[in-house]
Amino acid sequence: MSFSSDVKEYARSLGYDLVGFTTADTFPLYKEELQSRQEMYSWATGPDWGLAQGTDPRNLLPEARSVVVVAFDYYKHSYPPEMVGKVGRAYQSLGGAPPIPIHRARYRLLREFLEQHGATVGRAAVDLPARLAGARAGVTTYGKNTFAFARGGGSFLVISTLVIDRELQYDEPTLEMTCLENCNLCLEACPTGALYEPLRIDPRRCIAYNTYNAQGSWFGGTQTVLPLDIRERMDTWIYGCDICQQVCPRNQPRLKSRLPSNPYLEHLAADFQLERLVDMSDEYFGRLYGLLNYVDNKRYLQRNAAVALGNRGNGEAVPALTRAMESPDEALRGHAAWALGKIGGATARTILESSLARESSEYVRDEISAALAR
Numbered sequence: 001m002s003f004s005s006d007v008k009e010y011a012r013s014l015g016y017d018l019v020g021f022t023t024a025d026t027f028p029l030y031k032e033e034l035q036s037r038q039e040m041y042s043w044a045t046g047p048d049w050g051l052a053q054g055t056d057p058r059n060l061l062p063e064a065r066s067v068v069v070v071a072f073d074y075y076k077h078s079y080p081p082e083m084v085g086k087v088g089r090a091y092q093s094l095g096g097a098p099p100i101p102i103h104r105a106r107y108r109l110l111r112e113f114l115e116q117h118g119a120t121v122g123r124a125a126v127d128l129p130a131r132l133a134g135a136r137a138g139v140t141t142y143g144k145n146t147f148a149f150a151r152g153g154g155s156f157l158v159i160s161t162l163v164i165d166r167e168l169q170y171d172e173p174t175l176e177m178t179c180l181e182n183c184n185l186c187l188e189a190c191p192t193g194a195l196y197e198p199l200r201i202d203p204r205r206c207i208a209y210n211t212y213n214a215q216g217s218w219f220g221g222t223q224t225v226l227p228l229d230i231r232e233r234m235d236t237w238i239y240g241c242d243i244c245q246q247v248c249p250r251n252q253p254r255l256k257s258r259l260p261s262n263p264y265l266e267h268l269a270a271d272f273q274l275e276r277l278v279d280m281s282d283e284y285f286g287r288l289y290g291l292l293n294y295v296d297n298k299r300y301l302q303r304n305a306a307v308a309l310g311n312r313g314n315g316e317a318v319p320a321l322t323r324a325m326e327s328p329d330e331a332l333r334g335h336a337a338w339a340l341g342k343i344g345g346a347t348a349r350t351i352l353e354s355s356l357a358r359e360s361s362e363y364v365r366d367e368i369s370a371a372l373a374r
């Protein structure tokens, strides 16, 4: 067997569903996209989050010759209803992106295999354009929602890339959009208008971005207060968003199939409640951190959970939000006030009024006043 087929065989034995190879040539389309939408991606192209570096695999390995692209289908088990609509499945998935230990281990094994066979592997290639690399390596095509789709399949994939200094037998690129004729369901369903035209998203309006773009997050953001128009549209998402995938006809076979449950997720789901998240202890945050680790501070998840409770609009949330109004964290108090205003009713109003009487933060006072004026 050749080195190329050995690599494919080994990657499949590790559980990867798709494997393909492309050259280490630059990605001009990617450069063009990032340059033409600089204001949308400025948060991701600076020194903290160097997407722009990904336009050239040689930035990861000067002697790069090839890119190995692997994709893992994370929809092989069902997802607990308690967490669906709140946490994106990619994050719930134990096969998710590298920070999740099982995926990191799989990725490390593939890297070691390549090295043991004489290849030099570039630094962890998180910054290569995974979707474009997937299309160039013949592994995936595009949907209007910007997602990479498996050929003839769905988009519930996480994609990883490894840059190496060896030549491989390259696959035929599949750089095409394979949407159903006249379908625009994803664009119509995106609640914030983030998907503003086929194949283009303004990340700053994406619910996913807003849930974890925060100070200290991997996403290099600085946002603590969620924009009001985004809050209204976040529904109950506290980490990620799957809407533009959920509505896609090409994902329906998987969404509707009866799949085995995942015992670990079921275990987490048993006490996964928005009320509990608003109030969460450090110990509980530690348990969730394995899945929700873009933010390094529980306050952002607490804030998101408060917004989600407001959007759920159920009066049962008032006690948890009342406790949140006593938190030392201004951002949490401000978003809890917004949520109480959204829920409305006499009890919520009384809590808001008494909170206003003792509140010293100008920002929180403004949030409370706006909530009372609803």
Ligand code: B12
Binding pocket: 029, 030, 033, 034, 044, 051, 087, 088, 089, 090, 091, 097, 126, 127, 128, 129, 130, 131, 132, 142, 145, 146, 147, 148, 149, 155, 156, 157, 158, 159, 160, 175, 176, 177, 199, 200, 201, 203, 206, 208, 209, 239, 240, 241, 242, 244
């Ligand atoms: C930054 C980022 C985000 C940002 C911005 C997303 C974005 N689309 O730019 C935010 C925080 C919003 C985000 C959210 C999510 N992300 Co994200 N994200 C990334 C990251 C790190 C870079 C994405 C990127 O390159 N953006 C730059 C823009 C320019 O690229 P693009 O949107 O893909 O645009 C493409 C099209 O315009 C296309 N194109 C342009 N013209 C033409 C013409 C033709 C003919 C064709 C065919 C194509 C084409 O080329 C561009 C390059 O791919 C990648 C990992 C990586 N290193 O690649 C993961 C990644 C894209 N994310 C992923 C996931 C799972 C998500 C979420 C679903 C998570 C969740 N549940 O909430 C959401 C989905 C949001 C969405 N609709 O994309 C997966 C997607 C897997 C897949 N099947 O596609 C990736 C690949 C991570 C991974 N390792 O698997 N993400």
Ligand code: SF4
Binding pocket: 189, 190, 191, 192, 193, 194, 195, 201, 205, 206, 207, 208, 240, 241, 242, 243, 244, 245
């Ligand atoms: S993930 Fe949600 S908010 Fe982001 S583009 Fe898709 S539907 Fe819109």
Ligand code: SF4
Binding pocket: 143, 144, 145, 178, 179, 180, 183, 184, 185, 186, 187, 247, 248, 249, 250
């Ligand atoms: S919902 Fe329709 S338009 Fe959007 S990605 Fe799926 S097939 Fe394409």
